[in-house]
Amino acid sequence: MSIIQRIGYRKIIYLLVLIFTVTPMIYPFGLPVEVSTQSNDLFNYIENLPAGSKVAINFAAFAGMYPDSQAATRAVLIHIMKRPLDIVLWHSGPDGPLLFDAEMEFVSVGDRVYGEDHVYLPYVGGGEATMAAIAENIRGVFSVDIDGTPIDNIPLMQNINRAEDFDLILVLADCGGATEWGVRQWNIAHGVSVGGTPCSISYPDLLPFWKTGSIIGMTNGVRGGGEYELLVKKPGPGLKNTDVMSSLHILFIVLIVVGNIGDFMKRSGGGS
Amino acid sequence: MAMDAFVGEALTVLFIILAYSYLIKDNIGFQFVQATYVGFGVGHSLVMVVKYFSENTFPSITSGNILLVVPLLVGLLLFGRLVKGYLWLYRYPLAILVGVGLGLQLRGMLKANLIDQIISTMNVNLSATVDGFNSIIIFIFVLVSMNYFFFTYRGRQGSGTIGSIQNLLMKSGQYVLMGAFGAGFAAAFLSRLAVFMGIIEQVVTFFGLI
Amino acid sequence: MSDLFRSSRIPLILIWVAVLIIFGDYFFGGVFNQAFSTLTVEWTVIIANIAIIVGGISILLRSIMVSRRSSVDIVERIMHGWQVVIAVFIFAIGTAFGTTSGTYNWLYTYILLPSWRTVYTIIIFFMATASYRAFRARSGPSFVMLICGILVLLRNAPIGMRIWPGFYSIGTWILDVVNMSGGRAIMIGSVVGAVSLLIRILLGKEKILGESE
Numbered sequence: 049m050s051i052i053q054r055i056g057y058r059k060i061i062y063l064l065v066l067i068f069t070v071t072p073m074i075y076p077f078g079l080p081v082e083v084s085t086q087s088n089d090l091f092n093y094i095e096n097l098p099a100g101s102k103v104a105i106n107f108a109a110f111a112g113m114y115p116d117s118q119a120a121t122r123a124v125l126i127h128i129m130k131r132p133l134d135i136v137l138w139h140s141g142p143d144g145p146l147l148f149d150a151e152m153e154f155v156s157v158g159d160r161v162y163g164e165d166h167v168y169l170p171y172v173g174g175g176e177a178t179m180a181a182i183a184e185n186i187r188g189v190f191s192v193d194i195d196g197t198p199i200d201n202i203p204l205m206q207n208i209n210r211a212e213d214f215d216l217i218l219v220l221a222d223c224g225g226a227t228e229w230g231v232r233q234w235n236i237a238h239g240v241s242v243g244g245t246p247c248s249i250s251y252p253d254l255l256p257f258w259k260t261g262s263i264i265g266m267t268n269g270v271r272g273g274g275e276y277e278l279l280v281k282k283p284g285p286g287l288k289n290t291d292v293m294s295s296l297h298i299l300f301i302v303l304i305v306v307g308n309i310g311d312f313m314k315r316s317g318g319g320s
Numbered sequence: 321m322a323m324d325a326f327v328g329e330a331l332t333v334l335f336i337i338l339a340y341s342y343l344i345k346d347n348i349g350f351q352f353v354q355a356t357y358v359g360f361g362v363g364h365s366l367v368m369v370v371k372y373f374s375e376n377t378f379p380s381i382t383s384g385n386i387l388l389v390v391p392l393l394v395g396l397l398l399f400g401r402l403v404k405g406y407l408w409l410y411r412y413p414l415a416i417l418v419g420v421g422l423g424l425q426l427r428g429m430l431k432a433n434l435i436d437q438i439i440s441t442m443n444v445n446l447s448a449t450v451d452g453f454n455s456i457i458i459f460i461f462v463l464v465s466m467n468y469f470f471f472t473y474r475g476r477q478g479s480g481t482i483g484s485i486q487n488l489l490m491k492s493g494q495y496v497l498m499g500a501f502g503a504g505f506a507a508a509f510l511s512r513l514a515v516f517m518g519i520i521e522q523v524v525t526f527f528g529l530i
Numbered sequence: 531m532s533d534l535f536r537s538s539r540i541p542l543i544l545i546w547v548a549v550l551i552i553f554g555d556y557f558f559g560g561v562f563n564q565a566f567s568t569l570t571v572e573w574t575v576i577i578a579n580i581a582i583i584v585g586g587i588s589i590l591l592r593s594i595m596v597s598r599r600s601s602v603d604i605v606e607r608i609m610h611g612w613q614v615v616i617a618v619f620i621f622a623i624g625t626a627f628g629t630t631s632g633t634y635n636w637l638y639t640y641i642l643l644p645s646w647r648t649v650y651t652i653i654i655f656f657m658a659t660a661s662y663r664a665f666r667a668r669s670g671p672s673f674v675m676l677i678c679g680i681l682v683l684l685r686n687a688p689i690g691m692r693i694w695p696g697f698y699s700i701g702t703w704i705l706d707v708v709n710m711s712g713g714r715a716i717m718i719g720s721v722v723g724a725v726s727l728l729i730r731i732l733l734g735k736e737k738i739l740g741e742s743e
Contacts (some may be wrong), residue, residue: 061658062343069520073530079688082698085706107521111643112650116514125709142368145629146638170375171368174578177417181571184564188326188572191380223511232428237556248510248686256717260436271686282447285518290688293510293516297687300509301680303661307675311328311666328640335641339648343655351609359593359644360614362586363620366640367629369582377576391573395580402588408536410740413577416540418738419548420574427556434721437714452705458711465715485735491670493715498671500712502678503705509657510686516651522644 061303068299072291086258087275090243090265091127093216099132101215102208104240106179106230109221111143113247117221118151119273119286120245124220125155127280129166134204136214138169138190140178140226145171145194147221154284163202166193179226180233183211183240197219201295211238216264223247231262245272333526336519461496468493538739546732591615616676 050176076164086169109121128135148168160166171191172178186209192198192252199205207213217234219227219242227244228272234240241264246254257263267276271293273286336354338349381388394416400409441462445452467489524530534540548570554560555567559663590613596602597611627633667673684690687702730736 057662058659059344061662062655065655065658066520069517070524070529073521073524079692081688082691084702100471111564112646113511113515113569115425115518115647116511118518119516142365145368146635149630150637150639170372172372172376172575172579173365173582174575177420177571177574177578181568181575184568184571187375188568189575191376191383196375231432234423236428236431247499248507250512251704252500252507252709253713255706255715256437256440257432259706260432260440262436268686269510271510271518289514289517289521293513294419294687294689297509297683298515300658300661300691301683303658304357304665304676304680307662308667309664311668328636332640332644335644336648338701339645340652342652348605349596350689351605353645354613354649355609355613357642357649358589359724360620360642361646362589362613363617363623364638365582366586366617366621367624369579370625370728371629372579383703387569388572388576391650392580394573395577398577398580398584401584402591409539411541412544413581414739415544416548416570416574416577417581418731419545420552422571422724422731423552424571426724426728427553429721429724433709437718441714453623454707455597457707458714461708461711462714465712466718469715484696494671495674496708497712498717499674499678499704499708499717502675502680503682503709505675505679506682508688509683512651512654512657515647516654519644519648519651 064299065296068295069292072295076291079294081271081278081287081290083275083278084268084272086242086255086265087267087272087279088265089258090124090267091276091279092126093143093241093243093264094131094133097131097133097215098261100134102134102136102213103128104211104214104217104234105135105137106217106219107139107144107148107221108139108141108219108224108226109139109144109147110141110223111147113249114143114147114221115285116223116247116249116269117267117273119247119270119284119289120267120276121273122151122154122284123216123273123276123280123282123286124245124267125151126282127276128218129155129157129160130280133165135166136169136186136204136208137167138182139171140173142171142173163197164204167199167202167204169199170194176225176229176233179229180237182239183233185209211240214240214244216241216243218242219244219246221245223250224263225250227263227266228257231257235262238296245276248272260302329526331521333523336523374485464489464493465496465500468497536732541739542732542734549728549732586617590617678708684710 050306109117137148139148157166157176169186170193172189174181178189186205190199193202211217211234216238217230219230222244223246227242227246227250230242230244235242242262243264244254244266246266246269248271249296251266251268252274254263254266258266267273270286270289273284275286277284277286335353339353341347342350377388377392381392394413395408398413400406441459443455444459445455521530545743551570552566556565593610593613597607598616600608623631623637629635665676665679667676681697681704682701684697685705686691690697690701727736731738
């Protein structure tokens with residue numbers, strides 16, 4: 049019995065996955081990333097928003113999948129915080145508040161004043177119905193901000209109560225359909241543009257919405273994160289991991305090709 | 321590194337190794353990690369929802385919005401699900417959830433998922449540009465893909481030329497859909513990869529390799 | 531009378547009322563409709579959040595049941611018991627100290643995050659073995675699927691551009707045209723399915739309210 053048969057092909061493949069992951073981490077080779085049209089669209093839309101525009105942010109992160117959209121989310125937050133825009137943020141996932149606090153350690157709010165140009169609202173469950181409720185009447189869903197301050201006492205919230213009071217809604221770190229809720233309950237029902245940083249797994253399903261203009265721009269998971277970091281000129285976890293991304297992609301392609309060549313040779317050799 | 325951070329990182333690496341031990345064989349270490357995160361996740365969700373009620377809903381009720389007591393009471397009927405003999409109670413709040421959820425979803429889907437998509441597909445640009453070429457291809461691809469789902473039509477395939485055309489349309493639709501699924505596989509892979517990179521980076525950093 | 535309350539007739543009427551209010555608000559508007567729609571949507575937020583609590587308690591009750599069953603393997607019983615213990619512990623810590631406290635944050639960062647994410651990413655290894663063993667191009671459609679998958683993988687990997695710049699363009703074309711067309715067809719089909727599901731529910735033909743129990 050050969051050594052491969054003794055160890056088993058599965059364990060060899062597991063080992064290859066680990067080697068192809070760890071090696072570029074220890075010895076990075078630094079490859080450039082091409083910026084996609086969708087990421088460019090999102091960047092340009094935010095960049096061209098007039099000063100004083102109001103941006104709603106639904107932080108839809110959940111712990112398990114967050115690293116996929118973390119780079120893009122961080123880069124978009126950096127971009128938004130740099131621009132003179134008013135921000136109202138809430139969480140639609142129970143992990144949102146803790147993940148957001150950890151993220152803000154890497155994002156500078158500059159000379160922003162809490163309550164005047166940005167407000168953080170707490171977590172509320174309920175999925176699409178909650179998105180629709182917030183779009184109809186924010187005060188019907190939230191009576192206080194994340195620190196317990198009544199929202200009627202917050203200067204920024206004085207003239208904000210419905211979706212029409214906003215110029216853009218961003219759905220950040222969505223892996224479960226929150227961007228589609230935004231399209232249905234904010235864009236279709238109230239005419240507010242939608243942008244986002246969805247996970248890679250949601251990205252192909254959202255492309256038809258980008259094509260029709262319901263979504264003005266979005267990033268593609270960790271790769272999109274690297275692209276957006278290039279656009280805001282702030283390297284972070286997205287660009288850092290491009291080498292590991294490349295090496296694992298190559299490994300998987302080689303495994304598919306080798307497996308198929310072996311299968312083809314076995315079949316043409318008379319076996320099944 | 322502070323002591324609590326070091327202990328935390330060590331615990332993290334231990335949990336990662338215990339979880340990945342599943343690749344060798346299902347074992348008590350993996351089951352322990354699985355039970356931990358399920359229990360933690362449930363506890364965390366309960367904390368966050370109770371926090372929402374205590375900071376938003378109850379203060380709203382006590383400050384005058386007494387009508388909110390009604391949905392609270394209706395919502396409590398959901399607990400009938402857990403008590404034998406009172407299962408019928410939970411149908412009332414469930415009916416509201418289903419009705420509102422379906423209504424909200426469909427009113428948006430009719431425009432975003434149906435009308436806008438059809439308009440965009442029919443918006444064929446006949447100019448001699450890449451966009452023009454792509455719009456024609458999209459038009460054809462969407463039509464043949466939709467044709468694939470006409471099951472009753474497929475069951476009554478004609479013979480001769482009509483049969484061949486029907487067969488060609490169906491096969492083309494199948495190929496387009498398979499192409500879409502291939503792209504979906506690449507997307508799913510990238511998604512898991514991103515989380516995986518973060519996990520391994522934590523282990524590699526802990527052991528001082530980077 | 532009690533049969534009427536125990537049956538699905540009144541809940542079905544509630545579904546009709548909710549759907550009519552939501553659609554009426556969207557298609558006809560009007561102050562009355564809008565106010566009532568707002569109320570319905572806000573009420574639903576509260577009921578949906580209570581549903582999260584019921585779901586969580588349901589999981590814990592099931593775990594308690596399994597851990598008390600003597601016919602179940604002892605390790606499984608202990609793990610289910612541990613699940614309940616940790617859920618109650620986290621709930622107590624979160625409620626007593628708050629979710630922004632150092633203790634809760636420490637537990638969240640060093641226990642929940644790594645365990646959840648690691649279990650989630652085990653599939654990468656299985657995808658790797660499946661790539662070698664199961665992804666076979668034995669027919670035309672499966673060949674197309676594999677080729678498109680490989681081209682999009684080369685598009686996503688920055689190294690793809692270095693090998694040949696055309697990989698990025700082709701991969702982007704597959705995503706923006708082929709994948710989008712297929713996704714669009716499925717999307718249109720799913721709307722038709724959703725509408726037929728709504729009609730079936732409204733006519734009482736779909737048993738979604740647990741009528742069999």
